[in-house]
Amino acid sequence: KDRLIAFLQSFGAIQGKADGYKYAGTDRRGYAVEPGAGAEKGTVLGPVPSLSDVLASGVGQRFSFELGYDQAMMMFQPVGGMDAIPKALERAVGAHKITYEAAATGFANVPGGVEVSWKDKRGREHVERADFCVVATPPHIAARLRHNLGDAVGNALRTPVPVSVGKIGLEYRSRWWELQDHMYGGVVPTDTDLSNMWFPSYGFQGRRGTVIGYYNVGPNAEVYGRLAPDDRTRRAVDQGVKIFGDRYRTELDSAFSVAWHRTPGLEAGWVGWPNQDGPEYKLLNEPQGNVYFAGDWLSHVIAWQHGAFTSARKVVTTLHQRVMAA
Amino acid sequence: KDRLIAFLQSFGAIQGKADGYKYAGTDRRGYAVEPGAGAEKGTVLGPVPSLSDVLASGVGQRFSFELGYDQAMMMFQPVGGMDAIPKALERAVGAHKITYEAAATGFANVPGGVEVSWKDKRGREHVERADFCVVATPPHIAARLRHNLGDAVGNALRTPVPVSVGKIGLEYRSRWWELQDHMYGGVVPTDTDLSNMWFPSYGFQGRRGTVIGYYNVGPNAEVYGRLAPDDRTRRAVDQGVKIFGDRYRTELDSAFSVAWHRTPGLEAGWVGWPNQDGPEYKLLNEPQGNVYFAGDWLSHVIAWQHGAFTSARKVVTTLHQRVMAA
The missing domain is CATH 3.90.660.10 (Polyamine Oxidase; Chain A, domain 2)
Structure with missing residues (x-):
């Protein structure tokens, strides 16, 4: 208890028992006149509110937020803004392998592979065949595409709740x-x-x-x-x-x-799962024939790039092992 | 009281009354395994110490230090290190106006001005005459120089305590x-x-x-x-x-x-005044004939460059006003 009171006195800058643990203000409030040379001791900002007013204001309740594991103060940011990260990925992959302003319209397991249909920016329909397909759209968008993965997958894709x-x-x-x-x-x-x-x-x-x-x-x-x-x-x-x-x-x-x-193609800031221990989350984390799902929404770090990266790595590793074992 | 408990629950991550306000650990401890894709929820670092052990460790007592007005986390530092600041001053003043590796040996008020004696790096004695002189050495060094400013000034210079x-x-x-x-x-x-x-x-x-x-x-x-x-x-x-x-x-x-x-010329990290309201501090902040004193040690921001800058500005302003009024 003594340690707790000592902490509160130090952290909360309240006085001792004799003074009724009164808060009388400190230089943490900042100064009306800064301390300086000679006789200038500085003038602390006033007037000081009562302790109950301070507590009632809810002050300090944000400290806890900043102590969160993924909410630490920023030290790094990409030069050129967050866009620099997808742009670097584009350079690594090769821009010619990416089609922009294209929207998937369907995906299906077919014998020996997958078939993906998509529309280009002029609205023309295309069909692509491949060995495998990784669906990385948000789940509420994937749920609306034509597919032949069955009702269980369809229901699972509709389970996470899009957040505005x-x-x-x-x-x-x-x-x-x-x-x-x-x-x-x-x-x-x-x-x-x-x-x-x-x-x-x-x-x-x-x-x-x-x-x-x-x-x-x-x-x-x-x-x-x-x-x-x-x-x-x-x-x-x-x-x-x-x-x-x-x-x-x-x-x-x-x-x-x-x-x-x-925003087309996103339709949410991120999604929230009612339950990440349920059968829907588990189902979409497993390969569905030749179709895989990936994205931050299939991780425990939703809404962060870290979640998307680890999910991508997981799917790519799984695919690699499957192909090498075949 | 409810607000205080709410704050402690939030900031201290303790549980509710029903659980005896138990601390059971949170992700603020960091992870043994980071949260990631699929089933990887992450494993919080363990084992969790008891609340009394946490309090006994003194954790959190540094938070208050960082909340101090002049102890905020660093945002800027001079390119090239702290030396960049005196080097910039040297460029602004003109290097040819500064003599390095020279030590003052005395200062005195003389009719119509001041006389300062100093030794160059080869040990040769020099005497300089000028209208005014600003003594910016640490006070315990100034106290040992020959001067004719009297015992009150001498005693005042010996009052601040050098800190190792x-x-x-x-x-x-x-x-x-x-x-x-x-x-x-x-x-x-x-x-x-x-x-x-x-x-x-x-x-x-x-x-x-x-x-x-x-x-x-x-x-x-x-x-x-x-x-x-x-x-x-x-x-x-x-x-x-x-x-x-x-x-x-x-x-x-x-x-x-x-x-x-x-370190010669400093002989302390900084000084501490027993009392900055006393006659000694006041005396050295006033002109002593044609001699002025300046330095962080004549400010309320001792040991920071801010104190030295504001003291310098104060003395230069005072001198300017005196000369313009003459």
Whole structure:
């Protein structure tokens, strides 16, 4: 108990028993006037709220989130943005082996192999034959394609629940969050329909910068997703002004938003399984004749690239072993 | 109280009242096997210690340190190392205006100005006359120079207490802390005489790397400071092996250590004032005739460059105003 109180005094900066464990503020609040030379001791930001107000505000509840195993603070990001990773894969595979703007329309086990039908960007139908096929579309999309894998597979593909997710990038003409607020990166959780805002952790002290104005999930994402892009921007900026003031509007240059649940070929940010111990998850992780399924949604690291990579590696290894043993 | 318990459950990952607020471990401990594709849910590191063992270990007591206003995690460091800052100042001032490897031997107010005596690197004595002089040596060194500023100034200069500080850099042939321990930067506080160890927050995934093997203060710094450099390395490595195993010795390439309290011209890492509200601190912050004092030790941000910069700016501003008003 003494150790726990010592920790709370240290971490929570509360005083001792004699002072009723009062919180009287510390320099962690920041300064109205910074400490400096000579007589300038600095003036800590005031006024200090009561301990019950501090606790009631929910402060500290985000610390736990950042301590999550896959939520540590960012140290690396791909040069050129996340797109650099699929682009590197394209270079490794060879661009000529990839057909873009094409949509699968069906897949089937046929004697000695598979048959996959697809539409090119002009809407022409093609049919491809191969020894094996790996279906890496999201499961709710695979479920709608023509296939001959039976009802059990069809039902399994319809089991994971697509999650609506939205995000908006707001490009500003100045990095007012650095210049005025001394904020260098970080997430701002809000109790508005924006859910979370992000500040950039790159290009520090640069001329311009892009803020993630919302990153929301579920009903909030659906509200924004239903709006036209300009209306999304308007709504996001109106909400942000409540937190950051008029500069949130006046410094804005341009905006770009995505509603993943409305993006063709994805139709979700990610999926959630009601149960990853159930027969549906197990079934799709097994080869179905000559058809295999792969994706982050067949891993325990859903919504992360790590899940997609490990799933791909698993399927490729399984295929390799099968072919070598044949 | 409910909010406090909710925070402890979230932050401390303890369970509810029905389970006696038991700590049963979470993925924050890391994994023996990482979660991955298919059936691989991951295996959390075990075994889980008891809550009282966790509290007894003192875990979490460093969080408070990192929340300190001037102890936030590093975002920027000068390209080329900390030396880049004095080198940039040298370029701005003009190298020809600076004499290196010279030691002041005295300073005095004289009619209409000041007189400063100094020794060059060959030991030759020089005397310089000027309108004003800013003494920026550490106070315990200024106190030993010949001067005619009186006993009150002499006593004031002897008031701040020099602090012994030591540091060692250990260059390794591999970045084993990244490759084997997935540690990317950070401080390791120890209960050995090493005090703190630091891992590099730059050059990630590089070929080699330099670890700060100790950063210690007071008696621990004096113990290491009394040793010859090779003996410091031996002692630091012996201690580090207890924490990180044999690779701490076998991967070592070279070492460099500093004992600031034994460094000519500094003779301390920094100083501590018994009282920064007392007459001594006040006296040295005022002009003494044509002599001014400056340095981090005349600020409320001692041991940081910020303190030295704000003190320098204060003195230069005061001098400017005096000269312009004359």
